Amino acid sequence: MTQHFDLAIIGSGSGNSLVTPDFDGKRVAVIEGGTFGGTCLNVGCIPTKMFVYAAEVATTVREAGRYGVDATLEGVRWADVRDRVFGRIDPISDGGRRYRQDGPNTTAFLGHATFTGDRSLMVELPGGRQETITADQVVVAAGAHPVIPDVVTESGLELGDLVHTSDTIMRIDELPRRLAIIGGGFIAAEMAHVFASFGVHVTVVARGSQLLRHIDTEISQRFTDLAREQWDVRTGTNVLAVGRGDGGGGVRLHLDSAAVVDADLLMVATGRRPNTSCLGADAGGLAVLDDGRLEVDAYGRTTAPGVWALGDVSSPFQLKHVANAEARAVAHNLVHPDDLRRLPHDHVPSGIFSHPQVATVGLTEQDCIEQDRPHVTHVQAYGDTAYGWALEDRSSVCKLVADPTTGRLLGAHLMGPHATSLIQPLIQALALGTPVDELARGQYWIHPALAEVVENALLGLRLERTA
């Protein structure tokens, strides 16, 4: 029997927020083939940051002596950290699921959905049962999944045993002695920080010449230099083969540098691919881009009438704050066909909660060079501000990029403590178009708060024009 709905949502992450009061009295299907709540809640932003903060605490203990505080790190109770994190998260996921199962206007389908035709879906439920669903409108918010490189899938090692991704690594039973990570992006950087801070010997193998190579090149280089002081970092390196370690325990990576890396566990962090390969996109009339994303227009409409998409399955930004913002736009668009809102893709910041922390928004210096755009930059050291003295900081920076002819900010790139919060006044200035000089001198900056590094960075820009 086919059930018909006013709205069917595939994915319970950001998609779950589409059930607004506009749908009171209407029928909404929420379809989730994985864990209710999506990536961010269950295996992404939220649990990682809870682990990261514990890592910050461990790092602070280790470095306490620099500040005249004698402290000893006796150890990290991994199972306690893990259980604290998931003891908080799992009930939220469960509660969210039950709320949709028992909701006055929602029906939850806990299975994988495939398009079988226009706004027509088949859901594989547990036990092999299938359910056919049609809806006036469908939103695909199915997310993405970690890519496993061929060299790993061909290794014969079992995933979840010795080989992990960010989906599973946070739930392991005990800390390995040695962890190898393939990948040089933000997930690799955050997980390397967590495990190294917890006392694990971490080796990071990255193809690129630098870690975090999608951010400002100078910040990426500085980050990579600091990473080398903390982890065994092999950049410009490919993994040729993966096998069991000597004696059959652990894992051995054979690198193209002819070196081998032995570890007790392997984590793969080589990117995330949109969940479109098993979606029946063709049958549903949904075009898929070369990179695997669903094609959407500026308003979130796919190529199939009445079918929308948002979040990692379609967005150029794999970021929860973007998925949330896209969900707000789509929630509006679903019920205001004559007043569509654009997906907000301007001035999108991102944060990397590694050690050091990184935050970035807007154009990088290399963007400006590539675009042949007039620009000035200034790199302000945290260590040249009063609170930076208190931190005994030697390496953290706030790099700004501005257009000297307009006096406007173009980009901001911070690396150091609290970068993800310190960047907010700069995001605000970019979004609202505030001129640099007004930003620096038109407001007070508390002395000697760490935010003074931003004030000083702004004052360091050499502009031709002021407001």
Added chain:
Amino acid sequence: MTQHFDLAIIGSGSGNSLVTPDFDGKRVAVIEGGTFGGTCLNVGCIPTKMFVYAAEVATTVREAGRYGVDATLEGVRWADVRDRVFGRIDPISDGGRRYRQDGPNTTAFLGHATFTGDRSLMVELPGGRQETITADQVVVAAGAHPVIPDVVTESGLELGDLVHTSDTIMRIDELPRRLAIIGGGFIAAEMAHVFASFGVHVTVVARGSQLLRHIDTEISQRFTDLAREQWDVRTGTNVLAVGRGDGGGGVRLHLDSAAVVDADLLMVATGRRPNTSCLGADAGGLAVLDDGRLEVDAYGRTTAPGVWALGDVSSPFQLKHVANAEARAVAHNLVHPDDLRRLPHDHVPSGIFSHPQVATVGLTEQDCIEQDRPHVTHVQAYGDTAYGWALEDRSSVCKLVADPTTGRLLGAHLMGPHATSLIQPLIQALALGTPVDELARGQYWIHPALAEVVENALLGLRLERTA
């Protein structure tokens, strides 16, 4: 012999920044009767924050177990902390002095200055020598000093031995076992945090019913509650007498509650008074207000023609960032008599680097009630945001006050980690007049950065009008 200058500056704190390129080729006298660099550098904001950060480290070690990190605090090397702090600061003070002594256009007078007539000063130099100085313009930036209450001066205890102020407490030779602090303001709160974190038993005796009673009442109450968990806090209490402790060692406070407090050292933090009593204000033609401040107009002009004042000696704000901003205005005004700039006194924030940290800007809820002004408030718990979960935060808040009829922010009051940096987007919004809804939704907030507490606080305000 009388020396004549184009400009004479009394005080080398914020006043020292008045020697701009506008005075190249002119003659400037810089007069300093105390330590070169003023309060902020030598005994104020900067060294306190360096001690406070070491205190944060010690506190993090103590609380590490909450996060699954087993750590032991073995002790704090007080002398190392102190020597690190002053090993950094003292050379800056010395260098600043030499730079003025040897400057191409500056003459440093290291002694106390007294007005003897219109723009005429007598400086008492070391060794009893006196120097008479006249100048076309004089700027008084002589700062303030800690008040010692009568009950302490009458005690017969010697200052600097058992009785300290913020001027001396940071340079003591060893940590006391017990420290008593008289006062309930920000200096008391910061120093109590430093010493308690370092393992000292701290007793705070305050006249008011709450600590930090000049800030938002609700935040003050919450702060006081948290302070009681850390320190022995006696509010609503006056000190009737101060004497030697039993056996002649230490100090004993007799309270009006009939209780006594025994401590090894006493710190007095009962306010700071402008340095005007020995300034010869009458002779110079400078009016002094009832609270001891020099009277200045909106541009920093005292009642004496050609004599200006700025900073703690005249400002309604005893804050370094205000003194700096006043100095920038006065530096301009000194050379632009026909284009005077006002001292910037709007939207002045302040921070208190205690445990928890506090930051505040704009109107409090009680201000709005007193002014019979339409307002709404929202108190957002850090603990209801993702990063607050990571922090396992149970007590931190962001309280906002807004005008529901205009949709504009009126005030922001944060208490919790990084409050002094998290408040910056709100300071910016107040200064630039950004509407609350544009502030919340017209920019991205990085998920899950701690700044989300500010985003959520903004979204929690119930406004009648949006942009």
